[in-house]
Amino acid sequence: MKRKPKLGQNFLVDDRARHAIADALGDVTRRTVIEIGPGRGAITDILAPRCGRLIALELDRELAPALALRFRDQPRVQIVETDVLKADFAAIIPPGETADVIGNLPYYITSDILLKLFAAASAGLLSRAVVMMQREVADRVSASPGVRDYGLLSATAQIHAQVEQLFTLPPSAFSPPPEVYSSVLRLHFRPRFSELGVDPTGFDAFLRQSFAQKRKTLENNLRAAGYSSVQLIAAWPARIPRQARAESLGLEAMAELYRSLAVSVSH
Numbered sequence: 001m002k003r004k005p006k007l008g009q010n011f012l013v014d015d016r017a018r019h020a021i022a023d024a025l026g027d028v029t030r031r032t033v034i035e036i037g038p039g040r041g042a043i044t045d046i047l048a049p050r051c052g053r054l055i056a057l058e059l060d061r062e063l064a065p066a067l068a069l070r071f072r073d074q075p076r077v078q079i080v081e082t083d084v085l086k087a088d089f090a091a092i093i094p095p096g097e098t099a100d101v102i103g104n105l106p107y108y109i110t111s112d113i114l115l116k117l118f119a120a121a122s123a124g125l126l127s128r129a130v131v132m133m134q135r136e137v138a139d140r141v142s143a144s145p146g147v148r149d150y151g152l153l154s155a156t157a158q159i160h161a162q163v164e165q166l167f168t169l170p171p172s173a174f175s176p177p178p179e180v181y182s183s184v185l186r187l188h189f190r191p192r193f194s195e196l197g198v199d200p201t202g203f204d205a206f207l208r209q210s211f212a213q214k215r216k217t218l219e220n221n222l223r224a225a226g227y228s229s230v231q232l233i234a235a236w237p238a239r240i241p242r243q244a245r246a247e248s249l250g251l252e253a254m255a256e257l258y259r260s261l262a263v264s265v266s267h
Helices: 015-023 063-070 107-122 135-142 152-160 200-210 218-224 229-235 251-266
Strands: 032-036 053-058 077-081 099-104 126-134 161-169 182-189
Touching: 015 161, 053 063, 063 077, 107 126, 107 135, 107 152, 107 182, 126 135, 126 161, 135 152, 135 161, 135 182, 152 161, 152 182, 152 200, 152 251, 200 218, 200 251, 218 229, 229 251
Parallel strands: 032 053, 032 099, 053 077, 099 126
Antiparallel strands: 126 182, 161 182
């Protein structure tokens, strides 16, 4: 099969790596696993005999039927030719159950896929994921407050999941080799909205406003979003410096400010 660059295809060929990625999901004998972009089946081969059910979502119109033919005698494996961003997880996952996710995410839509996974996790559909992405993006997803890489993607990921960096692979682990290194993350989906006392829709919007301009202070970003100086002064928690930027603050502090602003605005 020829690689299609527009689909972001770099096929995993490192044997140790594909086993390490599959093993990172843990025991899946009674689990439904959704594989994103199985490609030539490097990880599919390993998971097929392990899973209670394996659903592989493949966009490539040549690879999908080839995989379906290859796994035709394995009733627990289902190959679906579809775009993962259009897939209906609620229809795929058996009612009352959660699924796990695994995949090598196309670099050009990594953030979009992550947001889809977070939404599905918030709906109670997903339990965990092992996903590979460009190292720089993985560093942003797993970054801690106060470091350069911490931003909106970090905060969004970490309010939805516990993030673990597992390992990094060189370009030589793929065919053809990409121009970047790739990192594998494990996400344990545990949305923290209730714990932090915030509503998901409102707090997601608040985070986007807070990180809108990275060079601006948090206060200036919120003022640009429509909050008045009076509201900000009245609501500003004592533990947050007035010149703080959003990337310097953890989710607890951001949630405290959000709750305080909600009270201030309502009055």
